[in-house]
Amino acid sequence: MKDTLATRIPRAINWNRLDDEKDLEVWNRLTVNFWLPEKVPLSNDIQSWATLTDHEKQLTIRVFTGLTLLDTIQNTVGAPALMPDAVTPHEEAVLTNIAFMEAVHARSYSSIFSTLCSTKEIDEAFRWSEENPHLQAKAEAILNTYAPGNDPLKRKIASVFLESFLFYSGFYLPMYWSSRAKLTNTADLIRLIIRDEAVHGYYIGYKFQRGYEKLTEAEQQELKDYAFSLMFELYGIENQYTEELYDEIGLTEDVKVFLHYNANKALQNLGFEALFPPEVSEVNPAILAALSPDSENHDFFSGSGSSYVIGKAVATEDEDWDF
Amino acid sequence: MAAPIPALVYFSSKSGNTHRFVTRLGLPSFRIPMGKDPLPDPGYPFVLICPTYADGEGRGAVPKQVIRFLNDPDRRAGIVGVIGAGNRNFGATYALAGRIIAQKCNVPLLYSFELSGTETDIARVRAGLAKLGRHQCSTAA
Numbered sequence: 001m002k003d004t005l006a007t008r009i010p011r012a013i014n015w016n017r018l019d020d021e022k023d024l025e026v027w028n029r030l031t032v033n034f035w036l037p038e039k040v041p042l043s044n045d046i047q048s049w050a051t052l053t054d055h056e057k058q059l060t061i062r063v064f065t066g067l068t069l070l071d072t073i074q075n076t077v078g079a080p081a082l083m084p085d086a087v088t089p090h091e092e093a094v095l096t097n098i099a100f101m102e103a104v105h106a107r108s109y110s111s112i113f114s115t116l117c118s119t120k121e122i123d124e125a126f127r128w129s130e131e132n133p134h135l136q137a138k139a140e141a142i143l144n145t146y147a148p149g150n151d152p153l154k155r156k157i158a159s160v161f162l163e164s165f166l167f168y169s170g171f172y173l174p175m176y177w178s179s180r181a182k183l184t185n186t187a188d189l190i191r192l193i194i195r196d197e198a199v200h201g202y203y204i205g206y207k208f209q210r211g212y213e214k215l216t217e218a219e220q221q222e223l224k225d226y227a228f229s230l231m232f233e234l235y236g237i238e239n240q241y242t243e244e245l246y247d248e249i250g251l252t253e254d255v256k257v258f259l260h261y262n263a264n265k266a267l268q269n270l271g272f273e274a275l276f277p278p279e280v281s282e283v284n285p286a287i288l289a290a291l292s293p294d295s296e297n298h299d300f301f302s303g304s305g306s307s308y309v310i311g312k313a314v315a316t317e318d319e320d321w322d323f
Numbered sequence: 324m325a326a327p328i329p330a331l332v333y334f335s336s337k338s339g340n341t342h343r344f345v346t347r348l349g350l351p352s353f354r355i356p357m358g359k360d361p362l363p364d365p366g367y368p369f370v371l372i373c374p375t376y377a378d379g380e381g382r383g384a385v386p387k388q389v390i391r392f393l394n395d396p397d398r399r400a401g402i403v404g405v406i407g408a409g410n411r412n413f414g415a416t417y418a419l420a421g422r423i424i425a426q427k428c429n430v431p432l433l434y435s436f437e438l439s440g441t442e443t444d445i446a447r448v449r450a451g452l453a454k455l456g457r458h459q460c461s462t463a464a
Contacts, residue, residue, distance in 0.1 A: 292414050301451025
């Protein structure tokens, strides 16, 4: 299939003629959201870093090297592997943006390290990331799916799982520190990464759905089975990775709930139903608040029925809706 | 007469998250079209379910099609509440479209949920809409 690349006429990309408007929508979103680690005042966290115990510091650095590995894979292999499968030239352009931002993310962790840690600590953590069997296992599971010649839709499944699920055993920790008013600038930077990964997971999941809807029912079932079995495999690895990292600090169970919640969201990005039932996916409210500060959960419904005050709709001028 | 559940009006882009949520609710609903097709006329009263498309600064949160729908004063008069959808990973702009519409139309933000919602979200919204229907009925009497 890739042989057709050689015979394809080189075409200049025309952004004024779109096959899929989602490409432009996501391109605009990603480019407006562009950022660099230099914009976050990480050095304000130096004092806070000094309040962590040696073990907490080591855990944090290890978690961040684990995240660096995933970003590196997505930058150098994952996003480029999706390009030959792109169905529109605009999709290819969006993927180049995704690939570059993954490089920015991977680079950001090194900015955190150079601000807060010693060279010795950093080198130790990178060595750990190369030797940790669980981290290596998840990298391998994803890289196998990305291999040339593999099913383009299976690649997208793996990519969405990386973007929307595998990062979260790591993202948990800076959100936890932030909920305890520690490393808050680092948390600001991580939130920028989380925001980007959310767009990536959404977009790749969207492209997956466009391919999926063209398949026969039997092919769809096969692919869905593949997605759920890959999720099970990755979830098994993530459980072990989580235990190894978080047992000592006593957070393993809390992190696992966060894994369930994010696994469900990853499956939703692919258009599938949730896997984990609500009772094991209710995330610690402090972590949810750290994820989306200033946006408390709205459940007007759960208030008592008699206290409803329904506002009257007021005249709204067209210019109010200035977009 | 059984208390009527307010009509549902919703927007969902081609990614279909909100559409899947509304389908699972299993209640009568009107979808605001993506293109230039005629807008639905739900009659009074209705609850609007709207996903969020904000950038990092919160711009562009409410989809243009929804603005077009609400820009008609007659249609806008029927809105009794709004449910916002989004993704917490977008931080402070999570489900922002719901908050903006609630403010602009001076109606309560009834609920927010992520992506295509969980079983818990479905149960809470179903129960909440039924309660809202009973309340509408008693105030109209």
